Amino acid sequence: MGRIVCVHGIGQQATGEELLLRDWRPALLDGLTRADHSGAVSASDVVMAFYGHLFRPAGQRLAVGDPIFTANDVDAGLEEDLLLAWWRETARVDPKVAPPGADTLVRAPGSVQAALRQLSRSRFFGGLALRAMVFDLKQVSRYLQDPNLREVARATVAKLITEDTQVVVAHSLGSVVAYETLAAMPGHQVRALVTLGSPLGIANLIFRRLDPAPRDGLGAWPGSDELAWTNIADHGDVVALEKDLRPRFGTRMVNAVVHNGAHAHAVTAYLTDKLTGRAIADGLHAC
Known part of the structure; x- marks a missing residue:
């Protein structure tokens, strides 16, 4: 299995693993290059945990595609x-x-x-x-709010996390899925969690609904004491309402703010940043 497991965000119901990896892999490798770690991984080391199909409506005659919401x-x-x-x-x-x-x-x-x-x-x-x-x-x-969908989404991530997995990189809603998955896997060997454009810190809407539930205002740490967690957000990323997650998950995590230009929430912009590349590389080289 892959040394790096990627977890996508919302709005990917009409894509799939290979389509997403077509963008994620080169962007991730570029970020490693910016961090002076080119050659640290190969394309085969990067895999995608895809759960977007869970949100895709079943096809019907004369009603194919997303619902016509208003x-x-x-x-x-x-x-x-x-x-x-x-x-x-x-x-x-x-x-x-x-x-x-x-x-x-x-x-x-x-x-x-x-x-x-x-x-x-x-x-x-x-x-x-x-x-x-x-x-x-x-x-x-x-x-x-849907326990069955939540369970299946988390299982999709969990089945890709093996003893070979060193880093989990998660974007947007995927950071919630990845966090909950790792928190429910005692003894996992993941060395680094990198969250990008994460909504995890939105107190009343996301944070208090996490599983496991926060205790005394602090979310559970999603791994051993050796797990390094880096959270990265753009100044203008509306999804990442709370840029600094330390008040929610503790001061041992690292937070950084980057500049993605006009595409504040775009995962490729996050992945090509030097800070993202460094966080991934540190997880790959952790003892």
Whole structure:
């Protein structure tokens, strides 16, 4: 099995392992080169844990593809709260986006429509169809609230983690899946966890729903004391609302902020950064 196990994020239901690796592998190798560790791994050392198919609707005649979601399909509770959190953060980092008003924050009628309208104007969500934004919201809520889907997604990651696995690299929602998987595997030999654009620190929406549940305000450490955990976020990454995860998981983890340009949440931009490459290389060379 691979020395490096990759775990993708949301919105990948129409792709697959090989399609994702076509982008992830060269970007990861470029990051290692930036960190002066070229030749540290070969393409065969990098594998992808793919769970996106769990969110793909079954094909039907005259109804192939993602559901045609609208603003009315955003459920109250987790989905609406996460949407408003995205809006607040997007307005903070993008001057084109008007911030939500006080009436919106108390769930005034039309607040969901207003949030989606504003997000569609942003450089972060711009070009993403409304139905895709809603579908992404639903992927997060389904993972956190559907025990069967959660179990299968975690099993997909777990089956690729063997005694040969040294590093797990996880992006976006995949960082939640990877974290929970490792935390449920006592005795695993993974030396480094690298999370990119992670929503793990969003207190009321993600963090408090983790399994295992946080205790006394602190999340479980996902491995032995020798596990090195590096969390990397872009200044403008709206998904990574909390850039610094140390208040949630302890001061032994390393946090870094990078600059991905216009593609703040893009996994390839994260992977090609020198800091990502260094974190991966350190895990590969750990004693």
